[in-house]
Structure formats: structure tokens, C-alpha cells
Amino acid sequence: xxGFIVRRMFxxxxxxxxxxxxxxxxxxxxxxxxxxxxxxxxTEEDIAELRNEMGLDKPLLTQYLIFFRNxxxxxxxxxxxxxxxxxxxxxxxxxxxxxxxxxxxIMSVIIGLPFGCIAALKENTVYDKGLMFGAVLxxxxxxxxxxxxxxxxxSVKLGWLPPFGYGEPMHFIMPTIxxxxxxxxxxxxxxRSEMLEVLRQDYILTAYSKGLAEKVVLFQHALKNSAIPIVxxxxxxxxxxxxxxxxxxxxxxxxxxxxxxxxxxxxRDYPIVQxxxxxxxxxxxxxxxxxxxxxxxxxxxxxxx
Amino acid sequence: xxxxxxxxxxxxxxxxxxxxxxxxxxxxxxxxxxxxxxxxAVILFIVLIAALLAPVLAPLDPTAQSLTRVMKxxxxxxxxxxxLLGTDHLGRDLLSRLIYGARVSLIVGLSATLMAGSIGLxxxxxxxxxGGRVDYLLMRLVDFVLSFPFILLALATIAILGPSLxxxxxxxxxxxxxxxxxxVRGNVLSIREQEFVIAxxxxxxxxxxxxxxxxxxxxxxxxxxxxxLYLGRLxxxxxxxxxxxxxxxxxxxxxxxxLAEGRSYLYVSWWIVTFPGLAITLTVLGxxxxxxxxxxxxxxxxxxx
Numbered sequence: 001x002x003g004f005i006v007r008r009m010f011x012x013x014x015x016x017x018x019x020x021x022x023x024x025x026x027x028x029x030x031x032x033x034x035x036x037x038x039x040x041x042x043t044e045e046d047i048a049e050l051r052n053e054m055g056l057d058k059p060l061l062t063q064y065l066i067f068f069r070n071x072x073x074x075x076x077x078x079x080x081x082x083x084x085x086x087x088x089x090x091x092x093x094x095x096x097x098x099x100x101x102x103x104x105x106i107m108s109v110i111i112g113l114p115f116g117c118i119a120a121l122k123e124n125t126v127y128d129k130g131l132m133f134g135a136v137l138x139x140x141x142x143x144x145x146x147x148x149x150x151x152x153x154x155s156v157k158l159g160w161l162p163p164f165g166y167g168e169p170m171h172f173i174m175p176t177i178x179x180x181x182x183x184x185x186x187x188x189x190x191x192r193s194e195m196l197e198v199l200r201q202d203y204i205l206t207a208y209s210k211g212l213a214e215k216v217v218l219f220q221h222a223l224k225n226s227a228i229p230i231v232x233x234x235x236x237x238x239x240x241x242x243x244x245x246x247x248x249x250x251x252x253x254x255x256x257x258x259x260x261x262x263x264x265x266x267x268r269d270y271p272i273v274q275x276x277x278x279x280x281x282x283x284x285x286x287x288x289x290x291x292x293x294x295x296x297x298x299x300x301x302x303x304x305x
Numbered sequence: 306x307x308x309x310x311x312x313x314x315x316x317x318x319x320x321x322x323x324x325x326x327x328x329x330x331x332x333x334x335x336x337x338x339x340x341x342x343x344x345x346a347v348i349l350f351i352v353l354i355a356a357l358l359a360p361v362l363a364p365l366d367p368t369a370q371s372l373t374r375v376m377k378x379x380x381x382x383x384x385x386x387x388x389l390l391g392t393d394h395l396g397r398d399l400l401s402r403l404i405y406g407a408r409v410s411l412i413v414g415l416s417a418t419l420m421a422g423s424i425g426l427x428x429x430x431x432x433x434x435x436g437g438r439v440d441y442l443l444m445r446l447v448d449f450v451l452s453f454p455f456i457l458l459a460l461a462t463i464a465i466l467g468p469s470l471x472x473x474x475x476x477x478x479x480x481x482x483x484x485x486x487x488x489v490r491g492n493v494l495s496i497r498e499q500e501f502v503i504a505x506x507x508x509x510x511x512x513x514x515x516x517x518x519x520x521x522x523x524x525x526x527x528x529x530x531x532x533x534l535y536l537g538r539l540x541x542x543x544x545x546x547x548x549x550x551x552x553x554x555x556x557x558x559x560x561x562x563x564l565a566e567g568r569s570y571l572y573v574s575w576w577i578v579t580f581p582g583l584a585i586t587l588t589v590l591g592x593x594x595x596x597x598x599x600x601x602x603x604x605x606x607x608x609x610x
Contacts, residue, residue, distance in 0.1 A: 019449070019453070026461060030466060139589075140593055141586045142541045144548050152571060244456075265457075265551075273457070276457060281454065
């Protein structure tokens with residue numbers, strides 16, 4: 001098992017090296033990084049000066065090696081907008097993003113899972129149909145529009161909730177719902193079909209015919225067995241929500257990495273963009289690695305490839 | 306026994322019975338008898354007609370501005386004008402812009418589905434069929450693509466290369482092919498070991514013959530299912546990019562772009578932000594309902610159950 005973990009870690013490191021190459025090449029996509037980093041009305045002298053400053057006259061490989069060495073030291077360059085280390089700026093905005101992503105993830109678990117179970121147990125009743133209609137709708141509504149509609153209703157018309165802001169528990173309500181609704185709806189539907197699948201199995205019938213109480217059958221037998229595939233999906237969801245709050249952050253002026261980066265893209269503040277893309281990718285890879293390692297402990301049947 | 310909302314839409318006996326009729330008639334009959342799928346198909350059909358016949362259907366020129374008719378509310382709230390869904394901050398007719406907006410959504414959604422599906426199908430078949438090093442490298446490529454925070458990467462690329470419809474299609478496909486590749490690979494792995502494939506190889510069938518005669522027909526169903534299930538997501542992604550100001554550039558009306566414009570006038574004109582989002586939600590809902598139905602009908606695992 002240790003061999004498997006070491007191999008997975010090695011894979012993750014190689015993966016991050018390629019991500020770094022890609023993040024480096026991002027600026028070179030247009031052929032002239034100096035030109036895209038300066039405003040449209042920059043003079044040729046300005047461009048030449050920046051080109052010199054960035055070492056763009058050196059061979060590409062040399063430039064990459066310099067970039068790589070700097071990144072290892074945590075140096076993505078200075079943010080033009082904020083006038084300090086890009087990595088520091090991104091790290092300062094990271095907690096807000098992690099908080100929102102976690103809140104959305106928790107919402108999907110505490111609402112999606114029970115609702116999915118209820119729908120399965122009450123199959124083909126009004127409850128089932130109502131819940132699944134809601135879930136289908138939840139998967140269709142775009143997060144940013146839902147956010148705007150909530151602002152329109154709860155902030156503009158009713159005045160119950162602040163349209164934006166950060167710090168109070170109240171500020172979490174609308175952004176969390178917007179960021180979490182898709183995952184909640186999907187999880188509810190998955191939980192329902194997993195549960196239905198398990199309830200059809202012979203061992204459930206056996207458990208009932210032994211005369212076990214319904215509660216015992218459901219919690220001890222059904223729920224446990226439907227948990228394995230659900231946990232797999234949860235691991236992936238957790239990693240995905242981290243990079244998935246970008247638009248929600250923009251709608252609610254949430255001070256996270258997503259909004260910071262969108263603003264940086266519009267202001268051509270590329271050190272911020274590079275640092276943010278790299279850090280979010282790193283977060284994704286690390287979470288996936290941890291989930292993989294946890295699995296091998298939880299389910300010994302998983303093959304160590 | 307068939308229950309509405311049940312995962313199994315057709316039992317084995319029903320399928321055998323249907324087998325005597327051509328496949329398209331079987332599909333049509335199943336569509337007509339599934340209420341939710343029928344509703345989805347009707348919605349998609351309306352959107353398709355709107356996109357195709359936009360110049361005929363749109364009551365006014367979607368780009369015609371007029372200072373005398375700025376931000377008129379919908380017909381039932383205002384009076385003395387002819388704009389069914391009202392006008393925006395430049396006096397443009399919202400209904401006409403919505404009708405034209407369907408074009409970008411559908412073109413991007415369908416082209417990206419086609420492109421990602423083709424790439425994913427080919428690479429997934431290669432990975433599954435040849436296995437070994439090819440498989441390993443392709444699956445690491447999938448890990449690589451998935452590790453990026455997609456929206457941020459897409460935004461940065463668009464900002465650097467300049468926004469255009471085909472760049473957006475290419476970026477969405479760059480991410481989306483991985484979904485197909487994984488599923489196709491898994492299917493091919495199991496098909497490869499089936500008797501009919503082994504038999505065909507034993508009598509001297511070439512790789513190409515095996516792939517086209519035996520493997521391809523057996524992985525097309527999952528590819529079609531994924532395509533229809535994800536069409537809605539792709540439309541939301543396109544709208545999201547437009548919402549963040551880096552979609553298909555103006556004056557081409559896009560639903561996401563309309564939302565972004567309306568956002569600035571959220572407090573005064575609720576309609577500018579409400580109707581485009583409603584259009585996106587309904588279209589995605591339609592696509593998802595049809596996708597759910599196709600999965601239930603086409604998933605080969607359900608036939609044997």
C-alpha cells in the first residue's frame with residue numbers, strides 16, 4: 001500500500017510540473033507577453049522596457065527555468081494592481097474562497113443526502129416527485145442567475161438580506177445557496193438512485209424477512225451499502241467546488257480568489273492570474289491525492305495501480 | 306410494470322417486443338409516452354426554431370437603439386408601447402435580443418458537444434483498446450486537464466487571445482473531452498474481453514476491423530448519453546463566460562451578456578435580468594430532461610436487467 005501512495009504522490013508532483021509549464025506558457029500564448037501586460041495605449045518604448053525587464057529576450061527555456069526557480073521560492077512576481085507579492089495577495093483571498101466552497105459543500109451534503117434518501121424510500125409518492133422536480137430544476141438553474149434573482153427578491157424587494165458583504169453569518173446565506181444548489185440537486189438524485197438500487201438487493205429482503213425492524217434495515221443495511229459510491233462522488237465534488245465559486249464570488253462581490261482573479265484578468269495583472277491558477281490547481285490535486293489515500297484505507301478492495 | 310420516474314423505463318420483454326419495429330419508431334414511441342422527456346423535447350424544439358428563424362420571429366432589430374424608449378417595462382406593467390418583454394438601457398427590444406441570443410447558446414453548446422465527443426471518443430477508444438503506455442499517458446493527460454480551475458483558465462486565455470465564438474468552443478471542448486474519454490475507455494476495456502471480440506481476433510480480424518465493427522458500435526450509446534446530459538452544462542458555461550464579460554463580443558446578443566448588462570440595472574429594471582436567465586434555465590432544463598430520458602432508454606445495462 002505504501003508503494004501505491006508513493007506512486008500517487010510521484011504522479012501528483014509530475015502533474016503539478018506540467019501545470020506549472022502551462023501556467024508559464026499562458027502568457028506566451030499571444031506571442032508577446034509584454035504587449036498583453038501593458039494597456040493598449042502603451043508606447044513601443046514602454047513595451048521594449050518591460051520586455052527587457054522580464055527577460056523576454058532570453059530563450060524560452062531559460063525564461064521557464066527562471067520562472068520555475070522563482071515559483072519554488074514562492075515568487076510569482078509583483079502584482080501591478082496591489083503593488084506586492086502576487087502569491088501573498090492570492091493567499092490573503094484564499095480563506096474567503098475556502099469558506100464559501102466548504103459552506104456550499106456542507107449544504108449539498110446535509111440537504112442533498114437526506115432528501116435523496118427520502119425520495120427513494122417514498123418512491124413514486126408526491127414527496128418523491130416534488131423533491132425530484134426540485135432537483136431537476138436545481139440542476140438546470142445557472143448559479144449566477146439564481147444569485148441575481150435572490151438579490152432581487154431578498155435584498156431589493158424584501159430587504160431581508162444584504163446584497164453583498166463578508167464577515168457576518170448573514171452574508172453567507174445567498175452565496176452559499178447559489179454556489180451549492182447544483183451539487184445539492186445532483187447529490188440528491190444520485191443518492192436516490194443508489195438507494196433504490198440497494199433496496200432492490202436480495203440482502204435487504206433477507207433482512208426484512210428475518211424480522212428486523214425497518215429502522216435497522218434502512219440504517220444498518222441500506223444506508224451503509226449505498227455510501228461507497230456516494231463517498232467517491234463527494235470526494236470529487238469537494239475538489240470541484242473549490243474552483244467552482246468564481247462566478248458566485250463575482251455576483252456577490254465576495255472577497256475570494258475567484259473575484260480577485262476575474263478582476264486581475266480584466267486589469268491584465270497576470271502575476272495574480274498565474275499564482276491563482278497554480279494554487280487552485282494545487283488544491284485540486286492535493287485534495288484528490290488525499291481522497292485516494294483515504295479510500296485505500298476505507299475500502300481494501302480498491303486496486304493499488 | 307412501468308412507473309413514472311423509475312430508472313428502468315423499459316423491461317427486457319418490452320424491448321424484445323419493440324425489437325421488431327425500427328429503432329427510430331421505438332424511440333419516438335418511448336418519447337411520446339414519457340411526459341418529462343416530451344416537455345424537454347418541446348422546449349428544445351422551440352429554442353431551436355427561435356435560433357434558426359430569429360430574423361423572421363424577432364419583432365424588432367435586436368441591436369437597434371433608441372433613447373426615447375430606454376428601459377420600458379414589460380407590456381403588462383407598462384403601457385403605451387409595443388415591447389412585450391420591455392427594453393434595456395439602450396432602448397433595445399428585450400424579446401428580440403432573447404430570440405437572437407438563442408443562436409450563440411445553441412451553436413456553442415452543440416459544436417462543443419460534437420468536438421469534445423469526437424475527441425473523447427477517439428482518445429478513449431485508443432486508451433481502452435491499446436492499453437499499456439498509451440492508456441497510462443492518456444489518463445494522465447485527463448488528470449492534467451481536470452486539475453485546472455476551468456473558468457479562470459478559460460477567462461485568462463480568452464483575455465489574452467481575444468474573445469471569439471470558436472475560441473470559446475475550443476476551450477469548452479478542451480475540458481469536456483475528458484468526460485467522454487473516461488467513460489469510453491471503461492466501456493472498451495470490458496468490450497475487449499467479450500467473446501465476440503476475442504472470436505473475431507482469433508479468426509484474424511485486424512485492429513481497425515475490430516474497432517469499427519465491434520468496439521465503436523458498442524460505445525456510441527454512452528457517448529450520445531453523455532452528450533445530451535452535458536449539453537445544458539455547456540450552455541451554462543458559455544453563459545457564464547459571457548456574464549463575466551469574456552464571451553462572444555457585442556453587439557451579438559448572448560443570454561449571459563444580457564444578464565451582465567441587466568445586472569447594473571438590477572435595482573430599477575427587474576426584467577432585463579430576469580428573462581435571459583429564465584431562457585437559460587428553461588433551455589438547460591429541456592436538454593437535461595431529454596438527456597435523462599435518452600440515458601434511461603439507451604443505457605445497454607438496463608436492457609439486460
